Amino acid sequence: MKANSWERVNKILEGFKKFPLFRFLYRISWAPRVYHFFLALAGALIYYFPSRKIKVIGVTGTKGKSTTVELISFFLEKAGYKTAFFSSVHIKIGDEIKNNRFGNSSPGRFFLQYFLRQAVNNSCRYAIVEITSQGAFLFRHRFIAWDGAVFLNIHPEHIEAHGSFEKYLDAKLSFFRYAAESPFGKSCRFFVNKNDKHARDFINAAGGKELVLFSGKEISFKNINLPDGLLGDFNRENVAAAWAVAKSENVSEDILKFLEKFEGVEGRMDFVQKEPFGVVVDYAHTPDSLEAVYQTLSFYKKKPGWLICVLGSCGGGRDRWKRLKMGEIAARYCNFVILTNEDPYDEQPESIIDEIASGCSQIRSPRSETLKIIDRKEAIKKAISLAKRGDVVVCTGKGSEQSIHIAGGKTISWSEKGIIEQILNKN
Template structure:
């Protein structure tokens, strides 16, 4: 189908093609809904939209619902889960097309899931993939500039998000719920939709709270809750999930138990380390030792905007930071590249710039743009991402923080002409940590 579209694109005027594509995507969504017999009408659907925090909120909410005894499905940037079956999202898109969302919902119905949690993205909305999904609830996390080249302007990007909220308004479900972060200046636009139940949350509701890189202690509905998830932004994510759970009559004690059990979210401030007792020397005679290695932090995070990057770095404000980052190619948000460099320049002690997803753009040009935002640091430039991670880990000393950002759980590095390299920041970091441990053992 893509080949057919590309052929059509080459023979008709651009203006005509631009009008044709939305019709094509709309018809795909309509057809999928018909083929799979309107599955969203048979299950409680929770949409989550916003610029940041969608995947984390989805995972926190899933943990709470499962703790309460419900069977869940998740469609997110991180994974596709239906009941007890879960697989990583290997598609480099959150809301895939070609009937994917409708098939996912039908499978969730067949497996007798009680709730389906779906990340609703602006790119998905642009391609009508949110259409014919009848939501019961929508959670709005926050909004800031992103995907500007794709949408044309921030206003159009915001408009795509608001179209998702409008779908809740037009949903066939009864007792619809909108839950919005009222600390975001655009929250009122989402709360303006016509649904019977409107709930807000604010960071002030979690006060008094304490923040540390090991996690936070918050006040949740008058109950003290300790979470392993660090950062103020994760308090927002917890509040969003907890407010929905409360709307469903789930007890605070159950919410607390679920949050306190959740150790981490894949690719989101995920700590990478190894247990030395599980590895043996090359001659297989001895273990590498006891305890956790290394004696410094290695963190993998999805942060790919300046704002997200700064929030991650602030968590480790008291540590010496070795930061590995890049920026995306393919014409995506070129405006943010120097801003990423500026944030790294202000917060990091050592900076290594590397490939992220160059697509058809020149890797060196991308990195040059990122470096253009730096005044006080001369970054190391190592295009090979594995070598960059290796250099960061081998440069670290006890108590340091190696922070690897930009990809999180992304399964590929996207290269020119559609080529892609299988990838995992976490796996590569683990391999480099193990190699370092083996070297230290030999000494």
């Protein structure tokens, strides 16, 4: 099929959604999964099972997927291999790289099969993709011959979507279990972060197949100056995972030195400015990732500099449990906390902010102040106006996302980095 075949099929499927019978059937509890299962099968058939002609590596975990995907591609490219990758930030096929405009890294309607076919057509040796819990739950990893499966970490997330942490965990594990079946004659190699408390679950899901354990505590960066985009222990885990995959593909140890030239991933520990004060954009949107970012930047800032944060939380009933916790973490680490809008959906932004503020108030810290500014641009502007030499301003939650979701299913175009650059240029 031609390069625009997926767009044509997508329009046809959009048309089906308008039929009353389709909408009625889709409301049956089991119907969405059956629908997506057959879409996955149809995609594999339409694109002639492209995964049989390319090495496919899937990366799953709560945090670090995008960075790890791009690091694996980086190492393999430096070793001379042509790669394709699909992350929540970018879509790359060979030399062409574009921003991911889907809003997620596991889009439906068999886009992954289309992506793999394009990678094969462009003579790529490897395709590296993110595997999300929702994507796995809807069978988007099915009918793909997997060569590698990577587990980074798991923390509570998407609890409302899955119903419980156990179901969220099981969705992640389903990817490993399926890859272990090797339905297309390939033998999948499994990579597991041995420091994660759920490592044993993923080791068991691998079903006794070839296993590589990695740890950020054990990888050596001797004589390597890591770029700012890889600051923090959590990024050591990402590098360790990517390097474990690269080594398994016989990439030379000499390639590790090229880490100094890694440009980082947009919206992930992304320094928009370093002097006279730092301004950082990071996607951190869970309590664990937020704390890791604050800890890292607390060491990075120059004493007695301040850590100033711009913080929000997702609306629409998504993971409300984490709002209080994120407020507590912000008040514990930051000298000035500015609470603002993120993605309110159909919730009142003020209500979301108030819930986070309740968490802030539980930490009695004389060095921390809290301010509420609903308009996100104004909140960032205020944070930057407060910053002095040696301080660090960190804006979390949006990362490289290109829109803010508001009531009625509408979106507002957004670029966190672009807004910050605009404000800095006016100062």
